[in-house]
């Protein structure tokens with residue numbers, strides 16, 4: 059793509075990295091003294107209780123340690139340390155689904171966090187290292203609960219509110235959570251919806267580890283209270299003290315777990331550290347979003363995903379910013395909701411997913427014209443590749459051709475952005491993540507570490523450890539090594555492989571080409587094919603199944619299932635509905651199949667391996683280029699093609 063857009067640098071005159079030459083200088087500084095440069099930022103940004111002994115400990119690679127021996131506390135870093143200068147500054151600006159508004163200043167947030175932290179200790183006996191599962195809507199209490207855990211050193215594991223009871227149970231059991239924090243429910247599109255009944259269902263069996271459920275009362279709908287187990291947050295909080303000393307946390311002590319899908323097996327509990335994670339959350343907030351003291355920043359993600367963790371709560375608050383939390387959906391009451399909020403709050407940075415951009419574009423091409431969007435300076439996108447038409451609409455209609463678009467590439471595992479334009483420095487190309495951030499050794503390579511040729515697809519790897527990287531998979535160190543450090547090497551040493559493909563163009567710009575494994579990216583949400591297939595197999599009429607991603611106009615990818623029935627005569631539209639019900643119960647509505655095809659068999663090699671690539675080609679209507687002669691039954695390919703075309 060030849061279009062290059064140069065940001066208007068006068069709009070970013072306070073940016074920390076002001077030009078490509080400053081960017082290059084910083085990259086060179088890291089190249090010359092990697093640990094020393096990281097140490098410089100760690101010393102400048104983190105309010106250490108006790109200095110660290112070692113910047114980077116590689117002795118037990120890939121279990122890297124950063125800033126070991128140091129002590130700090132993430133809640134102190136995000137809230138308490140700001141109290142002297144920002145006590146009355148708005149920390150969180152909340153807007154409810156129905157337009158309700160509420161603000162919490164840094165002073166008020168500190169009080170709420172302390173009371174909640176005391177409640178966790180006193181009422182639920184939560185101690186450092188205990189796991190707390192959070193199944194909550196987008197309300198301020200969710201952020202307070204995260205920070206309260208951080209304050210006392212409890213490890214939170216947030217489960218997205220769209221996951222089913224089964225999915226919630228799996229995560230509770232894997233983390234051996236002692237406490238579940240939830241809400242009765244919340245509001246969406248003008249109506250109440252419920253969360254507590256899902257928790258009740260999840261806890262029906264196998265969750266002996268859970269001693270209590272703490273319920274925030276949000277929508278006031280009737281719920282069942284289990285005597286002795288369930289407690290009202292709203293009641294208990296009243297009596298707690300407003301002061302709480304932060305628990306000193308060694309740099310590497312875990313801050314949180316967040317379960318995410320991989321190519322095989324069950325979701326993995328990605329474990330993040332305290333110091334390294336928060337350092338990069340804060341630095342990227344400052345570099346990529348050019349956050350200034352008078353800015354109002356809005357990220358539309360949900361706290362159930364990593365984007366909500368790093369860029370609604372931890373990053374903005376560590377940077378002392380004003381962050382918006384929105385309970386509702388961008389399309390209610392109409393497709394102008396976001397633009398109305400941008401106008402009203404004078405939002406300076408707006409961060410969302412390509413799926414939302416495509417949807418809002420489709421629903422209201424000219425809707426943005428009704429609102430004054432001139433406060434916007436930076437538009438962010440994340441979660442999936444953005445297509446050039448959506449990018450252009452975002453740039454022109456929302457940004458008035460006057461904003462920098464930061465196409466931020468990163469993952470649950472990277473903790474924060476790894477490849478992204480810098481608003482004042484990087485000339486941007488549509489739908490292109492551009493360059494690695496300073497300090498991040500993101501490289502597009504072959505499996506043996508050879509850099510790929512211009513225009514050729516390669517593996518998106520990060521060849522040096524970085525402070526905010528995943529530390530482990532909860533309960534599964536072996537899987538951590540094989541999932542991320544098993545595929546690619548550089549100079550003979552295993553390096554982190556993201557699971558994504560990428561390409562470098564003639565100007566050195568990096569474009570992410572998408573997953574190279576069996577992960578489907580539905581509306582920017584990662585779905586593992588193995589998980590969806592396991593859910594479908596629970597239906598007793600199903601003999602075998604393979605799911606693949608199918609390009610989708612709004613969602614980027616939708617889920618398409620090839621299903622072999624035990625009895626072919628059972629095939630019907632009703633059965634498809636039934637199968638989707640099973641998926642909803644096992645995983646949640648986000649994993650529903652867009653379409654299914656009942657087929658007599660799957661294309662398998664003689665050793666029984668399903669040839670997914672053939673299935674992907676068929677659903678895209680592409681010519682089959684793979685060699686089908688090694689299949690157990692080569693004729694099945696034509697049969698399946700015929701069925702899918704119908």
Ligand code: WTA
Pocket residue numbers: 318363364365439440441442443444465466467468469470471491556557558570572573579582583584
């Ligand atoms: C994809 C979300 C293209 C990628 C922060 C990655 C992207 C997965 C981009 C991680 C982007 C994320 N361009 N693809 N700007 N950002 N991805 O863990 O496939 O939910 O591996 O983290 O989203 O998804 P996750």
